[in-house]
Amino acid sequence: MKKILIILLFIFSLYLFSKDDSRISDDSIRFRVIANSNSEEDIKMKELVVKELSSTLFKENTLEGTRSNIISNISQIEKRIDRVFDNNNYDKTYNVIYGMNEFPEKVYNGVVYEKGLYESLVVEIGDGSGNNYWCFLYPSLCLLDYKNGEEEVEYKSKIAEIIDKLF
Numbered sequence: 175m176k177k178i179l180i181i182l183l184f185i186f187s188l189y190l191f192s193k194d195d196s197r198i199s200d201d202s203i204r205f206r207v208i209a210n211s212n213s214e215e216d217i218k219m220k221e222l223v224v225k226e227l228s229s230t231l232f233k234e235n236t237l238e239g240t241r242s243n244i245i246s247n248i249s250q251i252e253k254r255i256d257r258v259f260d261n262n263n264y265d266k267t268y269n270v271i272y273g274m275n276e277f278p279e280k281v282y283n284g285v286v287y288e289k290g291l292y293e294s295l296v297v298e299i300g301d302g303s304g305n306n307y308w309c310f311l312y313p314s315l316c317l318l319d320y321k322n323g324e325e326e327v328e329y330k331s332k333i334a335e336i337i338d339k340l341f
Contacts, residue, residue, distance in 0.1 A: 203240050204277065204292050205231060206308040210266050210300030217304065219264050223297060224307050226254045231295070231311055240312040244272055244295050255297065266300035277308075 207227075209220035230247055234240040244251075252270055259266070275296045279289040295311065309315060 201237050201312075202292070202310050203237070203244070203312045204275075204294035204308060205296075205311045206275070206277070206294060206306055207297045208299060208302040208306040209304030210302065211304045213304075215264070216266075216299070219258070219262065219266070220299060220304065220307060222258050222262065223255055223299070226258050227251060227297075230254065232314060234312070235314065237312050241293075244311070248272065251295075251297075268300070269296075269298045271296045271298070280308075 207220050207224050210216040230250060231244070234243045248270060255268055255270070258264075259268075272295045273293070274291045275294045277287070277290060277292050277294070280287040
């Protein structure tokens with residue numbers, strides 16, 4: 175019976191996270207870090223901020239847990255950003271905004287993520303005119319990784335990770 179449930183869960187997760195699905199549920203929370211500019215230093219700082227915050231933000235696997243984790247850790251998020259900036263002698267300002275934020279339309283591998291207001295945590299560094307990193311904190315799905323100026327898509331599923339651990 176347990177194996178049948180795991181197989182059904184796996185099939186459901188494939189359906190839920192298939193590349194042909196053109197939108198994520200309205201019950202999602204996005205995460206976005208916008209670089210000051212596209213200079214090498216600014217992009218490096220954006221990447222360091224994402225890396226630093228990942229251990230705090232990707233702990234939960236429910237909508238309410240993710241929301242609660244963000245709200246209760248805003249000051250910790252700001253302290254971590256301060257530490258990254260201080261350790262790298264980076265003197266830009268930043269804003270951490272949690273709530274309904276505007277996102278532009280994004281298209282990755284034929285999947286359209288519609289423009290609109292979405293519940294999200296946004297970190298805007300300096301002028302916020304550079305490339306941005308964004309993903310979904312809930313459901314955990316990270317889409318963008320800049321390498322050599324090119325966009326690559328990486329799909330991750332918590333359910334698939336759990337199933338991999340079981341087998």
